[in-house]
Amino acid sequence: MRTKSRRAFLAVAGAAALAGCTDGLSGGSESAGEDGASGSEASTPTHGEEPPTSAGNNAQDGGGEQSSTGPGDVAMPLSESAVSLSYELPALSADAVSGGPPKDGIPSIDEPSFDDAAWGDENIDPADPVFGVTYNGVTKAYPQYILVFHEIVNDTFDGENLAVTYCPLTGSALGFERGDVEFGVSGRLVNSNLIMYDRATDSWWPQIHPVNPDGELQGQKLSEVRVTWTTWERWRDTHPETNVLTEDTGSVRRYGSDPYGAYNPRGGYYEQDGTLFGPRHESDEFHAKEVFLGARTIDGKVAFNKDTLRQERLLETTVGETPYLAAHHEALDSAWVYRNTEEASVTAVTDGYEGPDGAVHAADELPLESVNAFDVFWFSWYGFYPETEVVA
Amino acid sequence: MSGNTPTRARLRAIPAAARRQLRNVGRVSFGLFRRRDSRVVFAVVTVVYLGTYLYAITDIAIDTSAGFSYSMPVADPLARMFEPGPGQFSYEAIAFIELGVITWVFSPLNTALGLGIATLVGVNLAVTYLAVTQPAACGIGAGSGVLASLPALLAGGACCGPVVAIALGIQMGGVLLTVYSWLLPASVVLLLSSLVYVSQKVDPTAV
Structure with missing residues (x-):
């Protein structure tokens, strides 16, 4: 886990190659590391003194103008993306379409309000989805029924600023370190996925591939934080001390009435095989809304089928030439993905996973190199990463 | 040159014809308030349409567990x-209101927009009512104003616009998005056109 002081030190020292080297190696559930591969790549944290007063207008003009801001001017942690694409990066900007609402027509939550688990028990159905984050010693749950109306929460975890984001159309929830910068909803989509904009440079950041596709920040990537998609009951049982985002969002919305469908049980858009917007790449190998745990690293991209994970508990594959594994966390019905460079032996046992050290570990605590993974609908993952490895 | 004279005369006559049409629309529209039956038609249609519009854009919803709160x-x-x-x-929206079995996410501008369109629909339908009940009226269907008002009902969308597409299970292409964004202004134009048309069918001296 990185701290602001550490980032500032690194920026001053220019010790870019050192950054990220200690990230996520513990396999814990906090910072997800660069490009999802903890400690696997060099990064260039950038942490300027003041946000620029004027910059590119990606979010205003559809990406036509170039940002006049360099990475060093932006008060948020960025790094050079090491995840390759099978197409040119600016295509993500060229492919962007209007989702209907104008910029900020879907209002981010900028002053979130939280209550304790008792509030959650009173207001959230046990089987309703929530997005859980543990960071900087703070544990929070973000109910899907609230985030579906806002998509971005500009939050703070004991002094560290994070953006917790959710895209309803692609079924993906990701967290990002945001430094002193707030994020908003641009109103544009790529592969149906939310394109965020930052309120310092107005640059675009697609949520699933959080790399600026054009402008002066082109190729720069946001620093990810693990977000766990689970249910309220599972999160509360695992983290009874959790805080819960409340409906006091500063906006008036019909919370509880999801405009797209339902998750408890699944219905509407979330179970239809069709999509609202055509993705860049299409595959009918799976149902469009089949849920996968996706991870992309310097080695490549990999998607583990969530249903298969539930059944098998432990899935292994090779990405590029590097072994990877995914371990299912039964209590949370989620999974953690590890880069297993040493080809260490891991076995699923009754109460966890027996690691190379002979000890039994929880799925989120294996002594391997953890990489960020998140739930995502198949169609959108494939739309971004058609060359993905698939384990199903 | 002489062949252009009738054209010019026709062109010069357009503003005068338009003024006549507007005067006629005004006379008929205000005239309908002098008759009780057409007033009732206007009021009922306006209120029902406003409610339907607000329901369509999900500003209001039915909730049997709602009480009374603000x-x-x-x-x-x-x-x-x-x-x-x-x-x-x-x-x-700026307020949340519960009215018995109705919950209302109250947006003043959405309500004002809805009321404007509802008034146009109400006038359309009330004038249509006059036209079909006048003995001399002919060639007019009672549904003309209703048809013109339909695009506005589709125009609101609940969240992110393409909710209608979700309901229909279709994909939003660029053309469909463009069409969608023009539904409401198109509806207003259609309603105004319809009103002019229907007003021609009514004898203003009879209202």
Whole structure:
């Protein structure tokens, strides 16, 4: 886990190659590391003194103008993306379409309000989805029924600023370190996925591939934080001390009435095989809304089928030439993905996973190199990463 | 040159014809308020349409567990009410109101927009009512104003516009998005055109 002081030190020292080297190696559930591969790549944290007063207008003009801001001017942690694409990066900007609402027509939550688990028990159905984050010693749950109306929460975890984001159309929830910068909803989509904009440079950041596709920040990537998609009951049982985002969002919305469908049980858009917007790449190998745990690293991209994970508990594959594994966390019905460079032996046992050290570990605590993974609908993952490895 | 004279005369006559049409629309529209039956038609249609419009854009909903309450959780309602909302031609709500079995996410501008369109629909239908009940009226269907008002009902969308597409299970292409964004202004134009047309069918001296 990185701290602001550490980032500032690194920026001053220019010790870019050192950054990220200690990230996520513990396999814990906090910072997800660069490009999802903890400690696997060099990064260039950038942490300027003041946000620029004027910059590119990606979010205003559809990406036509170039940002006049360099990475060093932006008060948020960025790094050079090491995840390759099978197409040119600016295509993500060229492919962007209007989702209907104008910029900020879907209002981010900028002053979130939280209550304790008792509030959650009173207001959230046990089987309703929530997005859980543990960071900087703070544990929070973000109910899907609230985030579906806002998509971005500009939050703070004991002094560290994070953006917790959710895209309803692609079924993906990701967290990002945001430094002193707030994020908003641009109103544009790529592969149906939310394109965020930052309120310092107005640059675009697609949520699933959080790399600026054009402008002066082109190729720069946001620093990810693990977000766990689970249910309220599972999160509360695992983290009874959790805080819960409340409906006091500063906006008036019909919370509880999801405009797209339902998750408890699944219905509407979330179970239809069709999509609202055509993705860049299409595959009918799976149902469009089949849920996968996706991870992309310097080695490549990999998607583990969530249903298969539930059944098998432990899935292994090779990405590029590097072994990877995914371990299912039964209590949370989620999974953690590890880069297993040493080809260490891991076995699923009754109460966890027996690691190379002979000890039994929880799925989120294996002594391997953890990489960020998140739930995502198949169609959108494939739309971004058609060359993905698939384990199903 | 002489062949152009009738054309010029016709062109010069357009403003005069338009003024005549507007006067006629005005006379008929205000005239309908002099008759009780047409007043009732106007009031009922306007209220029903406004309710349907607000329901279509999900500003109001039926909730049998609702009671009576009012809350305004927005910090600066006067500024917030002018901010764009999630749908085309929708604006931010500033209050949550419970009215028995109805819950209302109250947006002043959405309500004003809805009321404007509902008034146009109400006048259309009331004038149509006059036309079909006048003995001399002919060639007019009671549904003309209703058809013109349909696009506005589709125009709101609940969140992110393409909710209608979700309901229909279709994909939003660029053309469909463009069509969608023009539904409400198109509806207003259609309603005004319809009103002019229907007004021609009514004898203004009889209202």
